[in-house]
Amino acid sequence: xxxxxxxxxxxxxxxxxxxxxxxxxxxxxxxxxxxxxxxxxxxxxxxxxxxxxxxxxxxxxxxxxxxxxxxxxxxxxxxxxxxxxxxxxxxxxxxxxxxxxxxxxxxxxxxxxxxxxxxxxxxxxxxxxxxxxxxxxxxxxxxxxxxxxxxxxxxxxxxxxxxxxxxxxxxxxxxxxxxxxxxxxxxxxxxxxxxxxxxxxxxxxxxxxxxxxxxxxxxxxxxxxxxxxxxxxxxxxxxxxxxxxxxxxxxxxxxxxxxxxxxxxxxxxxxxxxxxxxxxxxxxxxxxxxxxxxxxxxxxxxxxxxxxxxxxxxxxxxxxxxxxxxxxxxxxxxxxxxxxxxxxxxxxxxxxxxxxxxxxxxxxxxxxxxxxxxxxxxxxxxxxxxxxxxxxxxxxxxxxxxxxxxxxxxxxxxxxxxxxxxxxxxxxxxxxxxxxxxxxxxxxxxxxxxxxxxxxxxxxxxxxxxxxxxxxxxxxxxxxxxxxxxxxx
Amino acid sequence: xxxxxxxxxxxxxxxxxxxxxxxxxxxxxxxxxxxxxxxxxxxxxxxxxxxxxxxxxxxxxxxxxxxxxxxxxxxxxxxxxxxxxxxxxxxxxxxxxxxxxxxxxxxxxxxxxxxxxxxxxxxxxxxxxxxxxxxxxxxxxxxxxxxxxxxxxxxxxxxxxxxxxxxxxxxxxxxxxxxxxxxxxxxxxxxxxxxxxxxxxxxxxxxxxxxxxxxxxxxxxxxxxxxxxxxxxxxxxxxxxxxxxxxxxxxxxxxxxxxxxxxxxxxxxxxxxxxxxxxxxxxxxxxxxxxxxxxxxxxxxxxxxxxxxxxxxxxxxxxxxxxxxxxxxxxxxxxxxxxxxxxxxxxxxxxxxxxx
Numbered sequence: 001x002x003x004x005x006x007x008x009x010x011x012x013x014x015x016x017x018x019x020x021x022x023x024x025x026x027x028x029x030x031x032x033x034x035x036x037x038x039x040x041x042x043x044x045x046x047x048x049x050x051x052x053x054x055x056x057x058x059x060x061x062x063x064x065x066x067x068x069x070x071x072x073x074x075x076x077x078x079x080x081x082x083x084x085x086x087x088x089x090x091x092x093x094x095x096x097x098x099x100x101x102x103x104x105x106x107x108x109x110x111x112x113x114x115x116x117x118x119x120x121x122x123x124x125x126x127x128x129x130x131x132x133x134x135x136x137x138x139x140x141x142x143x144x145x146x147x148x149x150x151x152x153x154x155x156x157x158x159x160x161x162x163x164x165x166x167x168x169x170x171x172x173x174x175x176x177x178x179x180x181x182x183x184x185x186x187x188x189x190x191x192x193x194x195x196x197x198x199x200x201x202x203x204x205x206x207x208x209x210x211x212x213x214x215x216x217x218x219x220x221x222x223x224x225x226x227x228x229x230x231x232x233x234x235x236x237x238x239x240x241x242x243x244x245x246x247x248x249x250x251x252x253x254x255x256x257x258x259x260x261x262x263x264x265x266x267x268x269x270x271x272x273x274x275x276x277x278x279x280x281x282x283x284x285x286x287x288x289x290x291x292x293x294x295x296x297x298x299x300x301x302x303x304x305x306x307x308x309x310x311x312x313x314x315x316x317x318x319x320x321x322x323x324x325x326x327x328x329x330x331x332x333x334x335x336x337x338x339x340x341x342x343x344x345x346x347x348x349x350x351x352x353x354x355x356x357x358x359x360x361x362x363x364x365x366x367x368x369x370x371x372x373x374x375x376x377x378x379x380x381x382x383x384x385x386x387x388x389x390x391x392x393x394x395x396x397x398x399x400x401x402x403x404x405x406x407x408x409x410x411x412x413x414x415x416x417x418x419x420x421x422x423x424x425x426x427x428x429x430x431x432x433x434x435x436x437x438x439x440x441x442x443x444x445x446x447x448x449x450x451x452x453x454x455x456x457x458x459x460x461x462x463x464x465x466x467x468x469x470x471x472x473x474x475x476x477x478x479x480x481x482x483x484x485x486x487x488x489x
Numbered sequence: 490x491x492x493x494x495x496x497x498x499x500x501x502x503x504x505x506x507x508x509x510x511x512x513x514x515x516x517x518x519x520x521x522x523x524x525x526x527x528x529x530x531x532x533x534x535x536x537x538x539x540x541x542x543x544x545x546x547x548x549x550x551x552x553x554x555x556x557x558x559x560x561x562x563x564x565x566x567x568x569x570x571x572x573x574x575x576x577x578x579x580x581x582x583x584x585x586x587x588x589x590x591x592x593x594x595x596x597x598x599x600x601x602x603x604x605x606x607x608x609x610x611x612x613x614x615x616x617x618x619x620x621x622x623x624x625x626x627x628x629x630x631x632x633x634x635x636x637x638x639x640x641x642x643x644x645x646x647x648x649x650x651x652x653x654x655x656x657x658x659x660x661x662x663x664x665x666x667x668x669x670x671x672x673x674x675x676x677x678x679x680x681x682x683x684x685x686x687x688x689x690x691x692x693x694x695x696x697x698x699x700x701x702x703x704x705x706x707x708x709x710x711x712x713x714x715x716x717x718x719x720x721x722x723x724x725x726x727x728x729x730x731x732x733x734x735x736x737x738x739x740x741x742x743x744x745x746x747x748x749x750x751x752x753x754x755x756x757x758x759x760x761x762x763x764x765x766x767x768x769x770x771x772x773x774x775x776x777x778x779x780x781x782x783x784x785x786x787x788x789x790x791x792x793x794x795x796x797x798x799x800x801x802x803x804x805x806x807x808x809x810x811x812x813x814x815x816x817x818x819x820x821x822x823x824x825x826x827x828x829x830x831x832x833x834x835x836x837x838x839x840x841x842x843x844x845x
Contacts, residue, residue, distance in 0.1 A: 056607075063603035066556060067596040073566050077581025078588060084581075085649070088574020089796040093804055096567035100811045103560045108822045111553035115826065159797070164574075166797040421582040423650050432589050439593070443600060450607040 006429035007079045007420050010436065015402065016395050017440045018072050021065030023394055026140065026187070027194015028058035029133035031226055036126045038222075045462060050219055051129075052117070053459040054198060057451055062110060064443050071436070079429075083409055083419035090156055090167045091146050098142035106135030140190075141183055148179035150410050151401070152248055158413075165413060178248065181241040182401075188237050189397065192230030193390035196355050198223030199362055200387025203380040205455050206373070213374055215459050220373070221366055228359035235352050245404075246295060246304075249411065251314070252404030254307045255338045256345035257291060258282040263304040267291040272346070275338040280308055282338075311335055318412065336406045344396035344403075351393030358386055495798055500777035502792045505801040509572040510779070510791050512808065514772035516568055518765040520561035521632075521670075522677075525764045527555040529678015531598060531625025532671075534618055537679075537697060541611050544618045546830060550685040552602055553826050557819060559595070571804055575649055575794040576779040583643060583651025584635050587658055591631035598624025629674045630667040634658065636771050637666025637712075641719045645782040649789055662719040665712045670767065672705040676744065677760040683753035687831050695748045698756065702745040709741060709763075722774035729773050737766035 032055050039047035073095065076084050084091070113128035120128075149156075155172025156165045167173060202220035205211055246253045254260075258273050260280050266289035273284020289299055296302045305313075314334040362383065365373040373379055405411050409419040495503050502510070530551045534544040569577045581588060601621035608614035638658050645651045676698050683694035713734055717723050722730045744759030775781065780789040795801065 060603055060607070063600050066559075067599035070559075070563060070595055070599075071592055073563060073570075074581060074588060074592060076570065077566075077577045078585050079582070081578035081582035081650070084570065084574050084578035088570055088577060089800050092567065092569075092571030092574055092577070092796065093800055093807075096564065096571040096804060097807055097811075099560060099564040099567040100807065100815060103563055104557065104815045104819065107556035107560050108818055111556055112822050112825065115553045119825070167800050167803070170799075170803045421578075421585075421650075422648075423582050423652050424585065428586055428589075431586075435589075435593065439596060443596075446600075446604060450604065453607065453609070 001426055001430070003424045003426055003429060004417055004420050006426065006433055007424060008416065010079060010429065010433050011075060012402070013433070013436060013440065014068065014071050014075060015398055017444070018065065018068040019394055019398055020391050020444070021061050021068065022136075022140070023186070023190035023193040023390070024061040024197065025058065025065050026133065026136045026190035027192070027226075027230075028054060028061060028197065029129060029136055029194075030191055031194045031198055031223065032058055033126070033129045033133050034226065035219075035222060036122075036129055040122045040126050046215060046218060048122075049215065049459045049462060050222070053215075053454075054219070055114075055129075056454050057197070057201070059110070059114065060447055060450055060454075064447055066107070067443075068440075079421055079424060080409070080419045081421040081423070083414065086164050086414050086419070087149075087410060088164075090149055090165055090173060093167065093170070094142040094146040094173075098139050102135045102139030102142060104135075106132055106139065109135065137187060137190075140186055141179075144182045144186060145174060145176065145179050147401070148176040148182055149173060150408075151182075151405060152176060152178040153410055153413055165410070177244060181237070181244045185234060185237040185241050185397075188230050188233035189390070189394060190230075192227055192234050192352070192355055193394065195223045195225070195227030195230050195359070196390045197387055199227055199359065200384050200389075201451070201455055203373075203383035204387070204452075205458070206380050207377065207384070208456055208458070210458065211374075212458055217366055217371060217374070220362060224359045224362040224366070227355055228363065231352055231356040231359060235356070238349070238352065242295070249404060250305050251307060251310045251334060251336055252341070252400065253295075254305060254310060255336045255341040255404060256400060257304075258284065258338060258342045259304060259306045260308050261306040262309050263291065263306065265292040265296070265301055265303065266299045267295070267304050269294060273342065275342060277335065277338055280335070307335060307338065334407065337403050341400055341404055344399040348393045348396035348400065351389050351396070354386070354389060355393075358383065494802070497792075500792075501790070502777060502795075503798075505798065505805060506792050506795045508805065509568070509795065509801060510772070510776065513565060513569055513572065514768060516561055516565040517772075518768040520558070520565055521674075521764045521768055522761045523558035523561060524555070525629070525674040525677040525761065526681045527551045527558055527598070527678070528625045528629045528671075528674040529676065529680075530682060531621045531678070532675045533678050533682060533694075534625075535622040536675075537693070541614055541618065545605065545614070546686070547682060548602060548605060548618070548621060550682060550830055554823065555598075555602065557822065559599070568804075572796055572801060573779055573791070573794040574796055575789060579645065579649045579651050579780050579789060579794075580639065583645070583653050584639075584658070587631055587635050587653075591628050591635070594624040594627030594631060596624070597621070598628065625674075626671060629670045633667035633670030633767075634663045636670075636767070638663040640716075640722070640771055640774055640781065642781045642783045642785075645780060645784075645787050645789070647787055649780070651780070660719075662712070662715045665708060665715055666767075669705070669708040669712050670764070672701065672708055673760060673763050673767070676701055676705060677757070677764060680744070680748075680753055680757035680760050684757060685830060687829055691753060692751065695751055695753060695756065698748045699745070702741070702748065705741070709737070713738075716770075720774060722770075726774060726776070730770065733766060733770045733773055737763055737770065740766060 032051050035047050035054065036051035038044075039051060076091070109128045109131040113125070113132060116125060116128070153165070154176050155167060155169035157168045158164070159166050199220050202216045202223060205216045205219075206213070242253065258270050258275050260275075260282055268286040268288045269290030270282065270284045270286050273282055275282045291304065292299050292302070295304060311334050318334075362373065365371070365376070365379065407415045407417065409416045494505055497503055499507060530547050534547050538544040538547055566577070597620040601617040601624065605614050605617035605621065608617060635658075638653070638660065641657075641660070641662060643651050643653055643657060679694045679698040679701070683691040683698075686694070740759045740762040744756045744763065747753075747755035747759060776791065778788040778790050779794045782788045
């Protein structure tokens with residue numbers, strides 16, 4: 001256990017945990033906003049109940065997201081002080097702007113939205129949730145602007161006297177092509193996640209013995225439409241981002257595809273495989289020509305560089321920087337953790353396509369003419385378990401993004417080993433790692449527990465339905481359901 | 490114009506560096522003014538509330554605001570990172586464990602609002618109310634300790650790495666500083682609740698605050714005396730330090746009198762000025778440094794710690810455009826929620842009100 005290893009573990013743990021709740025907030029805020037907008041447009045009470053019900057889950061996720069976000073911000077100074085010194089001039093600005101432009105908006109209007117349901121007209125009240133969503137999305141732009149610089153430094157110069165990076169062109173930092181590939185992928189991924197969570201939780205909701213079927217049917221359809229659109233967009237934006245990464249960070253791309261030796265087109269695509277990171281070889285199941293299609297969208301044309309070539313190339317190019325003392329002298333090669341990247345990529349991509357298929361199936365099984373989903377327990381179980389699927393996808397995405405720039409913290413400029421706080425000690429890192437881990441487990445567990453409870457309590461009863469004629473009792477389709485009511489709305 | 494901006498004005502610092510030093514002080518002062526409310530209310534839940542329902546009501550009083558209040562801390566951190574990266578790096582890495590404790594406090598408090606609202610049994614709700622209380626004590630105490638231990642001079646090397654040992658963090662001044670921040674937050678929260686709850690409860694809050702002042706005075710006076718011996722503020726920056734000390738004492742006395750006269754509004758503003766005054770005292774004393782090293786030659790000066798002129802210019806433009814807008818809707822969100830809550834509002838009826 002070293003200071004570097006523990007600091008990296010802590011950062012990875014915080015990022016991954018925090019990023020369960022960021023897309024959940026963005027995605028659910030959007031879903032709730034759509035539901036409330038439907039209420040404003042159609043004036044059907046069920047949409048208001050939907051917005052309020054899913055709003056509860058959103059608020060739970062938001063609370064955990066906020067507190068983990070503070071850890072994330074403080075960690076740069078606490079664990080990575082040399083990085084903060086080197087990069088503060090550029091990295092701090094987006095972070096400060098994020099707070100001013102986005103966090104204030106998000107946290108102010110979420111407070112207003114929560115407590116003013118009966119104070120404002122629906123048409124005005126819906127604006128507050130849209131502003132909350134806007135705040136969380138804009139905050140993603142700025143934090144990704146900071147991250148994009150770490151992936152691809154632009155608009156900067158190195159101050160000769162201090163050796164620190166300094167911003168020279170703010171427009172270039174904001175216009176970073178890496179940012180405008182990363183952001184759409186993250187934003188659409190969040191929509192997909194938000195939609196899928198509503199789908200999966202509605203599926204669990206159906207299984208409860210007193211489930212309000214009409215309510216969950218309408219929820220699951222709204223969720224599925226958002227998940228469907230989100231998953232299509234996330235696949236497209238992911239493809240665009242990959243095209244950028246092939247040019248920008250070829251080592252990252254080569255690792256996600258497990259390529260050690262250069263490949264001439266048509267290049268085969270390894271579906272599953274295992275990388276021997278010691279001997280730099282890979283073996284697995286391959287589809288001929290597929291990789292050229294995926295990477296260049298044509299069979300003949302490009303050459304794909306392998307990790308061995310790239311490593312030699314980087315050693316040649318960047319050996320100089322090591323002599324200047326900016327890079328760490330201990331770094332002997334530029335290989336990235338290939339197995340983790342390879343499998344993260346496969347999980348992430350699989351999740352995207354799985355959600356696409358699940359969303360289509362959900363829409364099909366809940367179609368107006370023949371709504372059978374609620375009576376098929378195995379389908380509900382599959383959908384329910386798949387609530388967790390998009391979280392696997394987002395985790396995979398971050399592992400690729402962050403591990404793929406190893407050994408750099410700022411690509412080509414500063415190594416991870418140089419960035420760590422010189423004052424950090426193993427005991428203090430060990431304590432904080434353990435406490436953070438326990439806190440994360442506790443918060444994650446309580447979050448799931450309360451979400452389940454909210455689901456089982458069900459939505460608030462519909463006062464209009466009580467006033468109207470009694471709901472027709474329909475014979476239960478499932479053998480175990482005895483008192484199930486179906487509102488044929 | 491750019492020439493003027495880059496010209497050193499005071500102690501080698503140019504206009505933008507001075508501005509940003511002031512902005513950071515201002516943001517932290519606003520943070521303590523606002524989040525002091527939430528900390529104080531959190532403390533009141535254990536000290537004053539008779540039962541779980543009353544606790545829930547107190548927490549409801551800050552429910553719509555605590556999140557926005559905390560953003561001032563995040564903004565302060567972000568602004569410090571952007572405008573004085575070397576300060577941010579030295580301070581945050583040097584006070585590693587203390588900051589970590591503050592973070593744990595903030596986490597416990599942050600999740601407790603939502604989790605308590607979802608609790609069903611009294612026992613379960615009580616757990617999160619305890620979490621809220623614990624966080625509301627730990628966070629201001631830790632922050633107070635950090636602020637007051639920084640001003641005594643920290644063991645810092647030429648590269649700006651701070652290795653604060655146990656006795657750098659825990660000593661008489663820092664303990665008294667932490668206690669003072671906790672007590673004034675408590676008073677501030679009481680005054681806020683006196684404005685937020687019905688007349689009868691409001692009176693109870695002010696009656697308690699009258700008594701708490703008698704504990705807060707000694708903390709404040711001891712703090713001023715210790716600051717004279719532990720720091721060089723009164724020697725180096727005599728007049729400004731004296732002025733701020735007088736303002737803090739006057740605000741405290743004013744708050745106490747207001748509490749006696751049952752003027753919740755005046756008392757609230759006064760206790761807020763005291764809290765903001767503590768920040769002003771510290772930042773004024775730090776200047777022209779941001780970190781005072783035990784070896785004065787190694788102290789980190791404002792203009793050394795600052796980021797490049799270009800970044801400061803960009804940040805200034807951003808600040809001038811965004812801050813007014815933020816302030817408008819921030820104040821508006823308080824304004825629309827200005828109505829007093831009624832003690833009879835049990836959580837059940839609050840829930841019903843929320844569900845409407």
